[in-house]
Amino acid sequence: MTPNLTLAIVAGVLFAAGVYLLLARSITRALLGIVLLSNGANVLLLVAAGPAGEAAFVGQTPPAGMTDPLPQALALTAIVITLGMTAFILAMAHRSWQLSRTDIVADDVEDLRLVELAVRDAVPHPDDEATSRRTPDDDAAHDEVRG
Amino acid sequence: MSGVDWSTLVPLPVVLALAGAGVAVVVTGRIRLQRVVSVVTLSLVLAVSLALLVGADRSGPLTVAVGGWPAQMGIVLVVDRLAALMLVVSATVTLGVLLYAIGQGAASTDEEQADEDAPLPIFHPTMLVLSAGVSNTFITGDLFNLYVGFEILLASSFVLLTLGGSAPRIRAGISYVVVSLLASVIFLSAIALVYAATGTVNMAQLAERLDALPDGTRLVLQVMLLVGFAVKAAVFPVFGWLPDSYPTAPAPVTAVFAGLLTKVGVYSILRTQTLLFPGGQLAELLLWAALATMIVGILGAVAQDDIKRMLSFTLVSHIGYMIFGAAVGTVAGISSAVFYVAHHITVQTTLFLVIGLIERYGGSTSLTRLGGLAKVAPVLAVLFFLPAMNLAGIPPFSGFLGKVGLIQAGAQQATWLTYLLIAGSVLTSLLTLYAISRVWSRAFWQAPPPEAGEPGRVPRGMTLPAAGLVAVGLSLTFLAGPLFGITDRAARDMLARDPYIDAVLPAGAP
Structure with a gap:
């Protein structure tokens, strides 16, 4: 089988862009990242199908000229699943906006508590004073600026 | 085949659960009818699973070609001993959790019904779909169908995790959903590459064709599948979610997640590493991952003040034991790993249900706000104590037997790494005991803190199913002999590979 180089590169670019977007704290960006990644995987399925050919209709196309229909069926299934999952993330992003008027994923409350404990336990060092006084609110504000 | 054709039953665990979910959606307005529908459905699934276990144990792997297509073209469903055992255990705990949730729902008044802890009308159908997805991953003999099974159970787990849509659940839901979908994309890409390399996604055919591939190609495919499953199984270093x-x-939701979802990942690792990639190319890597999972997980558990979080960390830590068995890769190792999966599904689910009871009694799951429960709620204390000791692996219980099996399997291999793993698993067991006894002494023995409120009332409908699951966990101790018999035969078949391949492709097909 000779893979299609263009399709492989397209899949690679989609994966790279998807991973980059997924690293952001904004839910919308993460959603777009998931969409790009899923499309990258779908393109990869097309690469797996091998060279393009005629539609696989028995009786109309000679078997030698047919393209492999199975990866298309797999990609179709994957597209439908991605559609449902995207709708669910959109609903969650909307709910998050309703609740907190922000698109940023908040830190876990329990994690913040543990961080506070660790900061309290740590032996204070004159140089660390600026960091040890950081409160969760500061962190949240900081993240918002960054996002 | 002796008289009875067991294979007719193979698709039923999925079909019944999905049909039950459909009916449960239709009767959404009538909560009592909905409960009857879901309990009857899951009881039938359990009965079918037990029949499948008997059938698979007597006559070898049972197969069904979906739609009558030949195995090379269509999807084939396979139930061997491993799959049947998983089906039985998962159906048992799902049924227990459902009864518990019904007890919880029946006890809440109308105002509480809107409260986030009371199961909403969507709860029952979603649980049934989750059960269908889990069963689908167990019975499928097709790599892409395994992906579909994963997506079915993920979609329903998303709904269950964000029930009620409160701010903390949405926050937790977002990271869970994004991580799960990322793992699915890795898995899907691995399927695309597997197809490109071999031209099939049928697992029995893959087992034959993957052997012919160059070593490098095989390794890439193996690693990609492993990473996808490791995220779902919460193996170090991808357990943070x-x-x-x-x-x-x-x-109830945490209980069923803790019991089943990670074990689906473990099952997939066991299946692919034995059937598709025999020879233990990655055994050393898996051993290190198992060690790190155990130690990091249990250290996380020791640091927690909240019982639910503590148990989530012990869950991660004990996944390490199963990966240990899978990595050793001998009959003894695989057999003990399968036994440990069965034990751990039951015990971890039970513990989370009991924590739900504690939350109702004490109004909190934080150790700083609990105390004196042994005096006000002696039954609860017993219900917590038994599965907790079982988890830590104290001698008469099944947790001990599973751990001994794993340690023996490791000692038979007798490399310095497996001895290190044995030391690690003993240490993890001791630290589990420490974490558990911290909960015991602070929540049950210590005098209650001044700010603790009046103890809440716990309905019998919640206590009884929890007690039932505790009993199931204890019965694993008494059934350990026959159970180890089944897991031994399962492990031998898995390592031999021929029974599975011959059952799917009878005539030695191309």
């Missing part, structure tokens, strides 16, 4: 998301969900 689990303690972050599980504790926010209502008790």
